[in-house]
Amino acid sequence: MSFSPEERTDVTVLEMQSDGSSEVIHTACEWLLGRVRVVKAFHQMLIRIVGRDVMDQCMTNCSDVYDDISLEISIKLRAVDKVQSKKITLKVPVIIMETFEDSGLPIQDAVDQANINGKIIWSHDKMRMDANVFRELCADALDSTRLFVHGVLAHRSCKETDVIIMTGEFSSSPLLQESIKSAFSNMRVIIPPNNEHAALVGAVIFAHARLPFKPQCSSSDPQVRSRGKYPPYRHRE
Structure with a gap:
């Protein structure tokens, strides 16, 4: 699971496939956290x-x-x-x-x-x-972010999640890092170097590597939702 706690907190849960590819199995977002x-x-x-x-x-x-x-x-x-x-x-x-x-x-x-x-x-x-x-001053931000991640992991498709990757600027906070590690001590928590840029760097590496990736559109993004329904024959929502 990768999450980026900013003004809008985005969470993406990925499942690794036997052929080395990854599939998005759940996405969620929440405004005004972090x-x-x-x-x-x-x-x-x-x-x-x-x-x-x-x-x-x-x-x-x-x-x-x-x-x-x-x-x-x-x-x-x-x-x-x-x-x-x-x-x-x-x-x-x-x-x-x-x-x-x-x-x-x-x-x-x-x-x-x-x-x-x-x-x-x-x-x-x-x-x-x-x-x-x-x-x-940080207490509410830490509690709300932790509860949001708890809610995502409670989803039936996320039960087997065992790795959390923290990206985004707020993830650089030692207070948030300690809060997440304590709350999810049974999982491996990864904090990449320069994690505020990790999502961008990962996207660039992925694009150049041309690794297999199964398309998945997020229905949790209000901006995406406003554009209408995805064709069911092309995308699994």
């Missing part, structure tokens, strides 16, 4: 500190705020594991602090009033955060 949930959790924490009006104003005045936060979260996801005890530093768009402090209240006072006193220090465009706070 990294996007970590970004959402961090965004909600910022709202808790500075208020929704300030965040809405920042998002309106600077369209890059969300993208900057998302990029910073992606970088930190690669560095934080379940045993790290040191504080981590996140870059936060300075416009958030400046917009909030226009009200006359220092940003650190707002942090202290948000019941996270001592766990976060915010100065200009830097936020020093306890590793446990960051792990809490």
Whole structure:
């Protein structure tokens, strides 16, 4: 089984045939899992500190705020594991602090009033955060991704799955790797080098190798579904 947990998490379950070819036996996808949930959790924490009006104003005045936060979260996801005890530093768009402090209240006072006193220090465009706070932000993303994979493996055609291949950017997170390995300890979990590019590299290698592959169209992709039914004489849905 190969899965890529991004904004849209895709899972493909393959069965190796006796002639060396592979056949897709099950596919599934789910939106808004993985990294996007970590970004959402961090965004909600910022709202808790500075208020929704300030965040809405920042998002309106600077369209890059969300993208900057998302990029910073992606970088930190690669560095934080379940045993790290040191504080981590996140870059936060300075416009958030400046917009909030226009009200006359220092940003650190707002942090202290948000019941996270001592766990976060915010100065200009830097936020020093306890590793446990960051792990809490990741909890929903980890749980939802793990439950989704559980649901796929519960499908009757996937009962004999014994290998999980993790691809995609979020799969680079030590927290997700440890979560999947712990939840599926009876399976072999493979994390390819540069796994964020693994699916693309695999597609290129496969195309050049011209290996036998039985065609299979995914009915789980809403974009594909919108194009109409596949001819039953050409494709097995």
